[in-house]
Amino acid sequence: MGREATTMKRSSKPIKSYSKTIRAYSLKLDEETYAKLDQLFVSYGKCRNMFLNQYCGINHMLNVKQYFSLRNHLVKTKQGNIYVEKYHFLQKHWKYALRDACANINSMWSNLANQLRKVVQANDSIDKDERHLIYYLLSIRELWYYALTNDQAVLLDLSQKLQKHLTELEEAVTPKQRKHAYSYLRRLTRRYKYTPRKHYSLNKAMTYDENMYHFQGDELEQVTISSGVSRKKFTFDLTSPWHYRLKGDLQLILDRDKKRIEIHKVIKVRQKQDYQADTKLGIDKGLATLVSCSSGREYGKDFSQFTRPKIEQESQYLARRNPYYGYRYQLKKKLNRLKNANTPKQIIKKKQLASQLNKLNANNIGYKRKDKRHASYHACLESKINHAIKALIVTEHPSLIVKEDLTFTKDKANKTGNKYERQVRRSLSSWTKGVLNERLEYYCQQYGIDFKDVNPAYTSQYCPNCGQHFSVRFGKHNEKTLCPNCGEMDCNIAASKNILARATDKEITLYTPYKKVKAILDQRIAS
Known part of the structure; x- marks a missing residue:
């Protein structure tokens, strides 16, 4: 009985996992195989970009959500035969090109909705109820489409619960506010939405499902994939055996510099079970020092010397x-x-x-x-970033990491030096902060650490102890500051403490405009 109870207790605990991309590489391809693959990848890229430009508009917002319906419609109208003759590949290739394009367009609309929410939140002239109505329209693709096109048929297909909620939100505002909300959403969407590409670049990636490839050999050291010609396949020798599942989608990458195939597959991996978390941590990201923590420690010091x-x-x-x-x-x-x-x-x-x-x-x-030199150098920098993040997790044992949301923050370059140096510094700073944020979120998923983004406005300009505005900045990298009450301190450490406090600040939310943030902080000093 006791053993059964223990088994039940263990099985009731959910197993948490995260996504991870694994890679495999082929040996160098011969010239004939490489030429055929290059032609296939270029044709696939042309077809995918054609679908991307064709269905990225507002009129196809709802069509791309139903990939199978869109595919079946093209098959029924025999449009797929035209694609086969035009791009010189098989039927399944244009179908997967369509699926890739639909996935990209859906991601584009989701990212656009998040961007518009931030723009609406930063607009102080919009009433609270009007802002709530716009948020609700953005949360459901069908309602967003209705706001853009005024197509009444879309509302009839929605459930009664959604229609009732929309009616309640519209009744909460005046007719003038309702008209302004719909008009404002239409203008924002057309201003920020994706525009079709006039040109295409050589495509490097293709999606293959489990029916278009198989691994073979005694230790699965070979892979065979479908070609652009019926009943003909490509067979590649891998540099190492394949140890993972033989089913699911693969992403094939054509490396035109090394003339080989890269195989990418997304798998589920268990989180670290033996990790013990005990603290909440605020961090400030930078370039001279990668990460400054609210505990007073810093990781990735002197990163700028590299x-x-x-x-x-x-x-x-x-x-x-x-x-x-x-x-x-x-x-x-x-x-x-x-x-x-x-x-x-x-x-x-x-x-x-x-x-x-x-x-x-x-x-x-x-x-x-230049691109090969860039790739080599960025790989070295990314290795140092990974090392700094791992050292942070091992030393701090955080259960929650609070960080700045720098998605729409403009990077200001120092005006010293020539214009080319400023351009490179700005580009490298943006790349470093983007990679740092991406790797932080990846390791948080790996160790089961929660993370939260907060408003970055004025985090390094006010004292975390007394709330006074810092008077001066000095030091080699302007990392030192002077508080009128508390004296000299590290502004990066101070910023990390302010970032941690923002996690529970009810007045300063993630979308609070920076001018309002400054007004709130100055009011706290006066009081």
């Missing part, structure tokens, strides 16, 4: 490269004007410009070498 040589190197590269790119742009512009040259003088001028352009292109001013 980035400084990169900034100087890239600024020199940009200074040398940009004149050549400007000259090439002018040559192409002049050639385009002489596209329909018919007089002898124009033909001679066109040949001269073409000769100059060929000589310039022969100097190899492309991006391949």
